[in-house]
Amino acid sequence: MxxxxxxxxxxxxxxxxxxxxxxxxxxxxxxxxxxxxxxxxxxxxxxxxxxxxxxxxxxxxxxxxxxxxxxxxxxxxxxxxxxxxxxxxxxxxxxxxxxxxxxxxxxxxxxxxxxxxxxxxxxxxxxxxxxxxxxxxxxxxxxxxxxxxxxxxxxxxxxxxxxxxxxxxxxxxxxxxxxxxxxxxxxxxxxxxxxxxxxLKDQARPKKGGAPIGRQVLLSRTMLMFFAFFLLSAMAGVGVQSFLIATLDRLWSTPLAVASITLTAYVAGATGGVLIGGWYADRHSSHFTFVTGLTALAIILFLAMGLVPLPDPLLPVVALAAGTALGASRTPRDVMVKHAAPPGQMGKVFGFISSGLPLGGAITPVPFGLMLDNGVPWLVLPCVALLLLLSLLCAGTARGGALRASRSTVPAPAE
Structure with missing residues (x-):
């Protein structure tokens, strides 16, 4: 092998x-x-x-x-x-x-x-x-x-x-x-x-007596916080993809065509932004700062769409910017997880943490749908913003734990 x-x-x-x-x-x-x-x-x-x-x-x-x-x-x-x-x-x-x-x-x-x-x-x-x-x-x-x-x-x-x-x-x-x-x-x-x-290379085997292995890794505070980061990010993303059109309709009576274009712009930005994040991650080490800044920008833009009656032509532009910001933050996030994973443990770490993505997709639709059904569509996008803010807090906690763990074993890699 x-x-x-x-x-x-x-x-x-x-x-x-x-x-x-x-x-x-x-x-x-x-x-x-x-x-x-x-x-x-x-x-x-x-x-x-x-x-x-x-x-x-x-x-x-x-x-x-x-x-x-x-x-x-x-x-x-x-x-x-x-x-x-x-x-x-x-x-x-x-x-x-x-x-x-x-x-x-x-x-x-x-x-x-x-x-x-x-x-x-x-x-x-x-x-x-x-x-x-x-x-x-x-x-x-x-x-x-x-x-x-x-x-x-x-x-x-x-x-x-x-x-x-x-x-x-x-x-x-x-x-x-x-x-x-x-x-x-x-x-x-x-x-x-x-x-x-x-x-295609396999991982080096972890050394005995080194970093924690097995369930110890996954149940560590660092990995649980990364799992929460992925889960909350997915909940926010699914909330936007599933209910942005209905929310804009209920809030501002946005025409269906404009709302559909707005959602398409968000998805296009999120998809293309991933490549921007990959380019950044290979050239800079300040990954957490990058993720924080872009997520904060997305929070502001979602709050703007949910709380301010923006002109119809501006909605797709704002959504494109929000999607691009979130998409670009995803690759540095993944690199942060790679650096935090102990040697030889990447399969279980990414298997566990990425399971937060489908779980987030399963949790989100019902409560967000209830907001629309109960006449409080103004809560939808602020809740998306809140989920993103909570995800950042989890990411910060996870990064801090990873840095502390790395100092106790080997020199920490770049953020």
Missing amino acids: TQATPAGEAPNEAPDRDWRIIGLIGTGHFLSHFYMLCLAPLFPIWREEFGVSYAVLGLSVALMSAVTALLQTPVGFLVDRHGARPYLVGGTLIMALSISAMALAPNYWVILGLAVLSGIGNSVIHPADYAILGSSIGEKRIGRAFAMHTFTGNLGFALAPLAIGAMTQGMGLGWRAALLTVGLLGVPVVAAILLQSGI
């Missing part, structure tokens, strides 16, 4: 090799997110063909996400113990074959079981990806590597509905042919990972 280079040495300084690794991992991450959203566009077709309600249809996506979130941390332990590459190959193959097999499903309940199986495969992606990137990519490009990882995942989310819609509506393919096609796309990705596996 290929091990990562010792601490203090650059694991890989060749740009072409780094970008090959980033491309391999990013393509698998793209498929992971693509598969999670490729089922929802088929709900109207399945409702007619299988005679089930939309609530039951929603179980396919809900179970896939829930299984992914629940298994990420256990899989992270396995990744740290046995190496990331076999799990990455196996997980990607399980996802691809599960989606492909849905094309042969005789009824919806088989699809539901395959959705659970796909979630099992998907649970591997975050712990394995971050373990490989953290061990294989040189420090000069780790920010851009994490940024591309996030960007390709967001791209998968964005393209899945469009691709399935184009196949079933524009190209006239049946839903079975469409799922078989997109599912089989994972096979060459798995083949490429296998063929290029020599450049």
Whole structure:
């Protein structure tokens, strides 16, 4: 098994090799997110063909996400113990074959079981990806590597509905042919990972008697605060994505077209901003200061949209700026977690902390919907701002704990 280079040495300084690794991992991450959203566009077709309600249809996506979130941390332990590459190959193959097999499903309940199986495969992606990137990519490009990882995942989310819609509506393919096609796309990705596996490095094993390991790591104050940081950030982001249009309508009677453009501007800014954050993370060490400044800017902009009747043409501009600020803060956040993770523990750390993202998405919709239902839409965006403020407090506590821990072992890395 290929091990990562010792601490203090650059694991890989060749740009072409780094970008090959980033491309391999990013393509698998793209498929992971693509598969999670490729089922929802088929709900109207399945409702007619299988005679089930939309609530039951929603179980396919809900179970896939829930299984992914629940298994990420256990899989992270396995990744740290046995190496990331076999799990990455196996997980990607399980996802691809599960989606492909849905094309042969005789009824919806088989699809539901395959959705659970796909979630099992998907649970591997975050712990394995971050373990490989953290061990294989040189420090000069780790920010851009994490940024591309996030960007390709967001791209998968964005393209899945469009691709399935184009196949079933524009190209006239049946839903079975469409799922078989997109599912089989994972096979060459798995083949490429296998063929290029020599450049994917596993983590160095932690030394006995060194930093805490196992559950000690995850239950430390530092990691719990990073988990809360991710959870609260996700809650705020889902609140905006799910309810910005309805909130602007209820608050200011914003036309639907303007509100839709405003949301699109926010999502575009959040997606593109990730790349800005990656560029910054590779060139500067003040990661926490950067995250704090951008999150504070986003808080101010959300409060402006929620408390001040802005002109319609200005709303998309403000939303674009808020989205870009939050997106740019995400990659330095991930680099902070990497620096805080003890040697050889990156799989479980990222598996645990990133499970806060789907959990935040599950928590947010009901309370925010109740605000709108009970005639207090003015609370929505201030609550988003409050969640972001709380996330910053958690990030500051986590960073302080990481710095204290590093001083007691080895010299602390840059923020």
